[in-house]
Structures are given as C-alpha cells and as structure tokens.
Amino acid sequence: MKRPKVKNILIISVLTISFLLSGFSSTGPKAPEFKLKRIVIDAGHGGKDPGTVGAISKEKDIALKVALQVGQYIQENLPGVEVIYTRKTDTFIELKERSNIANRNKADLFISIHCNAAPSKAAYGTETFVMGTKNFEANFDIVKRENSVILLEENFEEQYEGFDPSSPESYMMFNLMQKAFLSNSLSLASKVEDDFSNRVNRYSRGVKQAPLYVLWTTSMPSVLIELGFLSNTNEEKYLNTKDGQTYLSSAIYRSVKAYKEEIEAL
Numbered sequence: 001m002k003r004p005k006v007k008n009i010l011i012i013s014v015l016t017i018s019f020l021l022s023g024f025s026s027t028g029p030k031a032p033e034f035k036l037k038r039i040v041i042d043a044g045h046g047g048k049d050p051g052t053v054g055a056i057s058k059e060k061d062i063a064l065k066v067a068l069q070v071g072q073y074i075q076e077n078l079p080g081v082e083v084i085y086t087r088k089t090d091t092f093i094e095l096k097e098r099s100n101i102a103n104r105n106k107a108d109l110f111i112s113i114h115c116n117a118a119p120s121k122a123a124y125g126t127e128t129f130v131m132g133t134k135n136f137e138a139n140f141d142i143v144k145r146e147n148s149v150i151l152l153e154e155n156f157e158e159q160y161e162g163f164d165p166s167s168p169e170s171y172m173m174f175n176l177m178q179k180a181f182l183s184n185s186l187s188l189a190s191k192v193e194d195d196f197s198n199r200v201n202r203y204s205r206g207v208k209q210a211p212l213y214v215l216w217t218t219s220m221p222s223v224l225i226e227l228g229f230l231s232n233t234n235e236e237k238y239l240n241t242k243d244g245q246t247y248l249s250s251a252i253y254r255s256v257k258a259y260k261e262e263i264e265a266l
Contacts (some may be wrong), residue, residue: 002062003176009180013187016178016212019161025050025177028076028123032158033073033262033263033264034215034264034266035080035107035108036081036086036259036260036263037080037081037103037108038081038082038106038107038108039071039074039081039082039084039107039108039109039110039111039256040084040085040086040101040102040105040107040110040111041067041070041071041083041084041085041086041111041113041114042084042085042086042087042098042102042110042111042112042113043060043063043064043066043067043085043086043087043103043266044059044060044063044112044113044115044224045058045059045063045075045111045115046060046064046072046089046090046091046092046093047060047092047093049152051063051114051115052116052117052230052231053230054115054117054231054236054239055230055236055237056187056236057230057231057236057240057243058197059114059115059117059230060082060090061090061239062088062115062227062230062239062240063113063114063115063227064087064088064090064247065245065249065253066087066113066227066245067113068085069083069245069246069249070111070113070238070252070253071083071085071250072257073249073250073253074253075256077253078256078257078260081169081260084101084105084107084174086098086101086102090106092152094123094261095210095213095214096213096217097175098112098214099213099214099217100110100217100232101105101165101220102218102219102220103218103219107218108219108221109188109220109221109222109225109256109259110215110220110221110222110260111222111223111252111256112214112215112223112224112225113224113226113227113229113252114224114225114226114227115226115227115228115229115239116227116228116230117224117229117230117231118141118209118229118231118232119231120216120231121231121232122232123229123231123232124125124203124205124228124232124234124235125202125203125204125205125229125235126193126197126202126204126205126225126227126228126248127206127207127226128179128192128193128194128207128208128223128224128225128226129207129208129209129210129212129215129225129226130182130185130186130189130207130208130209130222130223130224131181131185131209131210131211131212131215131216131222132182132209132210132211132217133181137138143212144261146251149266155245164189167216173236181219181221181222184221184259185215185221185222186207187221187262188221188223188232188255188256188259189223190207191209191254191257191258192223192225192251192252193207193261194255195208195251195254195255196251199251199254200248200250200251202228202248202249206245212239225252226247227239235266240248
C-alpha cells in the first residue's frame, strides 16, 4: 500500500526538478541581448580652438570631415544604429560637454577623432587611445595638448575644480572609472589600428592608454583616434586629400561594424 505513495512522491520530485531546470535550458527565457544602438562621434576641437595647426591645415577641419564621413557610413550601412555628433559645424564645444552629450544620450560607444603633432617633423603614423594611466609619462605631451582646451573655456577653474592639464599632480584624480569599459574600449581600439595598418596601409603606432579627460568622463566604451601628424609634411598632405579622408573613415567604420558584430554575438 505504500508503493503508490512513494511512486507519486518520485513523480512529483522529477516534475519539480524538470520545471526548475527548464529555466536554465536553451528553450527557456533568455536575458535581453545587447545591441549597439547609439554611437556618439566627436570631432575634436572646433571654433576658436583650432587644435594642432599644420603648414596648410588645422586639426579641427580634418577631424570634422572624417567624423561626418564615419557617421554617414554607419547610418547607411548599419540600420538600427543612431549616430549623434558632438558638432557638425565649426563650433567650439567645451570638453566636458562632449562627454556630457554621450552620457545624456546614453550612448553605447563614444569615438573622438583628432590629428596629432610632435616637435620632430619626422614623427608619423596613427594611434588610438583608451582611458588609462599606463605609460603616462611617455604620453604626457599628447595628454597635455588634448586636455589643454579647457583653458579656452570661461570659468574653467570652477568648471574643472582646479584641474590643471599641465600639472602631473592633477592627474592623480584620474582613477580608472573607465575600468569597467576598458576591455571593450581596447577591443575597438585594436580593430581601428589593425584596419589602419592592414587595409589602409598606414603606419600604426599602436593602441595606447592615457588619462584624457574626454575619455575619463564618458560612461561607456570610448576611444580617441589620432589620424596622423600635421607636423609631418607628407602626412599632412595625405590627411588633406579626399582619398586619404575616405580611406581613414572607411577603416573606422569597418572597425565599428566588426566591434558591433563581436559584442552582439556574446
């Protein structure tokens, strides 16, 4: 008489375990898949801030042309991805506002586009930065240059709470708030530099880390791309050609596409 009762208990146990395990099966409900929906593209400098100045051109103009072209490629070829620009004209945008635009719009990716310069006219090549303090001293010149735009802003002492872009001590505040996004930032940066080198045949100086304010204050994966050196005569000429700008823009677009496919496959 006890067997049917034991049998019922076993059946109920099996059904209960099966129900619980169904939540972990491939046919059960899944967590929402991540989609790259919104990208903010930042053309460096602008307006009263020319950026670095070469013999025949200004950084702000080249950065804007490439930024707009990258955005156009994304809009045309990646349906469902919204592109937001920090500027679409020759306008001065405060450094803090650039990252604020990305944060307010809850962007999934932030790309800042720039041109480089060096005391030596022989320096050339592309490089892409992510937020970090590795090799800080070696990259301090570019860090100072890119962050010094805040000196053109009104009330910058109050806005940036005493931050001095020329003082190494000021960078002690740059802890790795971007640490959560470092892996994805490095992934995109590596794709950009690989495409510059392998597809566009440009010399890549590699992926680097630096405490750049615009990367530090964004709450999403972020990179800052240096397209080349305006202080190098040959590279400046290349950066001012339509073909050069098209090749570099295409490389950045392809890298974004590959990055999108990679993270959405996880």
